Amino acid sequence: MIIGVLGGGQLARMLALAGLPLGFDFVFYDPAPAPCVASLGEHLRGEYSDRVMLSRFARQVDVITYESENIPIECVEFLSLITPVRPGAQALTCSGDRLREKGIFQELGIPAPAFRAVDSLSALNEAIGEIGLPAVLKTRTLGYDGKGQFVLRSRDDVGRAWEMLGGFSLVLESLVAFDREISVLGVRDQAGKILFYPLSENVHHDGVLRFSRSRPRDPMQKSAEELAGKLLRHLDYVGVLALELFQVGSMLLANEMAPRVHNSGHWTIEGAMTSQFENHLRAIAGLPLGKTSVTGHSAMVNFIGRQPDLAGLLALRGLHVHLYGKAERPGRKVGHATLWSGSGASFEEGCRTLRSLL
Amino acid sequence: MIIGVLGGGQLARMLALAGLPLGFDFVFYDPAPAPCVASLGEHLRGEYSDRVMLSRFARQVDVITYESENIPIECVEFLSLITPVRPGAQALTCSGDRLREKGIFQELGIPAPAFRAVDSLSALNEAIGEIGLPAVLKTRTLGYDGKGQFVLRSRDDVGRAWEMLGGFSLVLESLVAFDREISVLGVRDQAGKILFYPLSENVHHDGVLRFSRSRPRDPMQKSAEELAGKLLRHLDYVGVLALELFQVGSMLLANEMAPRVHNSGHWTIEGAMTSQFENHLRAIAGLPLGKTSVTGHSAMVNFIGRQPDLAGLLALRGLHVHLYGKAERPGRKVGHATLWSGSGASFEEGCRTLRSLL
Numbered sequence: 001m002i003i004g005v006l007g008g009g010q011l012a013r014m015l016a017l018a019g020l021p022l023g024f025d026f027v028f029y030d031p032a033p034a035p036c037v038a039s040l041g042e043h044l045r046g047e048y049s050d051r052v053m054l055s056r057f058a059r060q061v062d063v064i065t066y067e068s069e070n071i072p073i074e075c076v077e078f079l080s081l082i083t084p085v086r087p088g089a090q091a092l093t094c095s096g097d098r099l100r101e102k103g104i105f106q107e108l109g110i111p112a113p114a115f116r117a118v119d120s121l122s123a124l125n126e127a128i129g130e131i132g133l134p135a136v137l138k139t140r141t142l143g144y145d146g147k148g149q150f151v152l153r154s155r156d157d158v159g160r161a162w163e164m165l166g167g168f169s170l171v172l173e174s175l176v177a178f179d180r181e182i183s184v185l186g187v188r189d190q191a192g193k194i195l196f197y198p199l200s201e202n203v204h205h206d207g208v209l210r211f212s213r214s215r216p217r218d219p220m221q222k223s224a225e226e227l228a229g230k231l232l233r234h235l236d237y238v239g240v241l242a243l244e245l246f247q248v249g250s251m252l253l254a255n256e257m258a259p260r261v262h263n264s265g266h267w268t269i270e271g272a273m274t275s276q277f278e279n280h281l282r283a284i285a286g287l288p289l290g291k292t293s294v295t296g297h298s299a300m301v302n303f304i305g306r307q308p309d310l311a312g313l314l315a316l317r318g319l320h321v322h323l324y325g326k327a328e329r330p331g332r333k334v335g336h337a338t339l340w341s342g343s344g345a346s347f348e349e350g351c352r353t354l355r356s357l358l
Numbered sequence: 359m360i361i362g363v364l365g366g367g368q369l370a371r372m373l374a375l376a377g378l379p380l381g382f383d384f385v386f387y388d389p390a391p392a393p394c395v396a397s398l399g400e401h402l403r404g405e406y407s408d409r410v411m412l413s414r415f416a417r418q419v420d421v422i423t424y425e426s427e428n429i430p431i432e433c434v435e436f437l438s439l440i441t442p443v444r445p446g447a448q449a450l451t452c453s454g455d456r457l458r459e460k461g462i463f464q465e466l467g468i469p470a471p472a473f474r475a476v477d478s479l480s481a482l483n484e485a486i487g488e489i490g491l492p493a494v495l496k497t498r499t500l501g502y503d504g505k506g507q508f509v510l511r512s513r514d515d516v517g518r519a520w521e522m523l524g525g526f527s528l529v530l531e532s533l534v535a536f537d538r539e540i541s542v543l544g545v546r547d548q549a550g551k552i553l554f555y556p557l558s559e560n561v562h563h564d565g566v567l568r569f570s571r572s573r574p575r576d577p578m579q580k581s582a583e584e585l586a587g588k589l590l591r592h593l594d595y596v597g598v599l600a601l602e603l604f605q606v607g608s609m610l611l612a613n614e615m616a617p618r619v620h621n622s623g624h625w626t627i628e629g630a631m632t633s634q635f636e637n638h639l640r641a642i643a644g645l646p647l648g649k650t651s652v653t654g655h656s657a658m659v660n661f662i663g664r665q666p667d668l669a670g671l672l673a674l675r676g677l678h679v680h681l682y683g684k685a686e687r688p689g690r691k692v693g694h695a696t697l698w699s700g701s702g703a704s705f706e707e708g709c710r711t712l713r714s715l716l
Contacts, residue, residue, distance in 0.1 A: 017375060017378065017379065020375065020397070020398075020683075021375065021678075021679065021680045021681060022668065022672075022679055022681060023665075023668065023681035023683060023693075025397070026397075039378070039383070039384075039397075039398060039399060040378075040397065040398070041397060273675075273676060273698075282672060287668065287669050287672050288669060288672045288673040290672065291675055291676060295653060295654065295698075295700060296653065296700075307381075310380065310381065310645065311645050311646060314380075314640060314645050314646045314648065315646040317631075317649055318631060318649060320379075321379065321380055322379045323379060323380060323381035325378075325381060335381075340631075340653075342653060342654075342700075
């Protein structure tokens with residue numbers, strides 16, 4: 001079977017590394033001249049608006065998936081006319097636009113921080129009056145890893161925020177004082193069967209995920225699954241979906257969803273019976289899902305901006321290194337490492353070392 | 359770092375799948391038009407005797423390794439003049455020739471079945487008189503997976519054996535009535551540090567490995583390590599080496615060594631803290647070795663000649679499928695699957711299912 005992937009970044013790369021052993025071949029569609037997946041399959045270089053290239057792409061693969069919610073919806077709708085795209089256009093539509101996404105959360109009764117659409121300075125001031133401060137002003141589309149966001153702590157910040165983001169359609173969200181950031185990853189197959197991974201507990205700095213660990217038997221597991229399950233069913237979803245949540249006391253608030261494999265699930269490569277990448281492929285290819293239970297204790301750190309010292313990392317016991325073959329650039333995710341241990345004691349000790357890499 | 363691999367079969371493929379996450383790039387040298395590694399790096403097509411192509415290969419990589427002991431020694435000696443080859447020519451010299459191999463076993467005091475060199479029909483009859491029957495007549499070179507072998511059970515077999523193999527330089531080996539077939543995999547780094555994996559217990563049919571399982575805390579672990587350790591040190595070896603052994607009572611007899619990653623170590627991909635493929639790469643690249651301890655219980659079956667039913671396999675709990683992207687051909691290894699379990703009970707149950715796939 002030939003899998004087509006929109007985007008050629010590290011998520012596409014890890015999908016390919018998981019899929020090659022299953023006998024899949026890959027074609028990657030990416031506007032970049034040399035995406036980091038280039039060595040793992042055929043790279044078709046084209047713009048997401050180039051219908052000639054897109055149809056050539058769609059005709060040479062059996063199923064299409066995407067590694068980013070920032071793919072133009074028109075692109076996916078066009079491809080769907082030729083070849084199945086999983087997850088479908090619907091998932092992309094709501095996750096690619098923060099306002100639509102929050103609309104879906106409301107519609108499905110998924111608690112989320114208060115928000116207002118903002119399309120003018122006066123609307124911004126009005127929104128601040130309604131939901132209060134602190135709050136985050138975010139672009140409705142194309143934001144990721146904290147890009148396109150501005151945190152408003154006092155009225156004095158309004159000017160600079162508007163200067164920076166005023167040109168875009170925006171959403172103002174109440175800034176939640178959370179106790180914990182978690183995410184739940186679910187995978188749904190074409191028959192509607194759903195499996196969830198144990199929760200990930202996450203630490204972000206400046207909107208970028210830095211540290212993530214698996215939390216088997218977490219008290220919030222069931223509540224998180226209920227919320228993500230609503231999305232998976234409502235969107236008639238096929239593949240892996242991630243839902244990021246804020247925990248406040250015993251309450252969960254939805255931050256955002258990602259209609260794709262997710263950074264907070266990278267620990268599943270070593271730490272789960274079947275990785276998120278393999279299960280996403282199994283789902284979109286119409287194959288049986290694999291077990292999502294943990295194989296031990298796992299925690300992950302991202303390497304951001306600069307290449308890590310490989311020899312130093314490999315000297316650490318139980319550390320599994322994943323580099324993405326990407327050039328260094330400030331704020332860019334160039335790799336990650338997962339600490340795995342069968343024993344809780346040595347794991348907690350290793351976690352301290354791991355956090356020191358941050 | 360750019361790794362050059364001589365040979366583009368499944369072992370080269372699994373080396374690449376282990377090395378890409380560490381940031382290595384790969385160049386594969388193989389005479390075949392489309393080896394199964396083609397999608398994982400650059401493929402240089404050339405004969406092992408083509409010095410123009412070989413030097414081009416050697417100049418574009420940082421270190422060279424091989425996936426087979428059937429590479430002509432002259433090829434490796436020539437490459438070594440330009441770029442380091444690890445493990446070196448010496449390991450290849452003794453393992454590529456059964457007579458030299460047994461000479462080394464004798465020299466190092468590694469017990470092995472009785473053998474005689476055979477280069478004529480009269481020499482064969484004489485050898486039978488000396489070591490008795492049953493015995494196996496084997497070609498000195500280029501044999502693998504039971505090819506180039508003939509089992510002599512009575513004097514009546516001599517004629518057919520000679521008809522089939524008479525043209526080659528041969529070795530006659532006493533056929534050992536073993537209690538168990540095991541193998542030990544060791545990895546040695548450039549500083550001489552040696553780590554061993556827990557023993558593999560193996561089942562062959564017609565000279566081809568069919569089933570292999572990890573045997574942590576096996577009573578023969580220490581004795582097996584002593585024998586393999588002698589080889590690793592004597593050969594000033596760098597990388598993974600496999601030693602196949604027959605167990606007779608409490609005695610171990612060396613069957614053969616492989617100066618490379620080995621089929622009986624495929625379970626280490628899921629079943630060990632660091633796979634044999636990653637540790638081989640770490641060793642030849644001069645990086646620290648990774649832990650070789652097990653992560654749970656593992657057993658592996660090979661898929662031979664025909665592609666397995668992927669959906670059927672993926673429906674089995676805890677089974678990890680590895681297909682090699684090779685066309686079907688009688689006797690050809692096209693893939694393997696490893697059963698992994700954290701619990702001994704569910705593992706034994708799964709093993710029964712696994713063996714039923716044979």
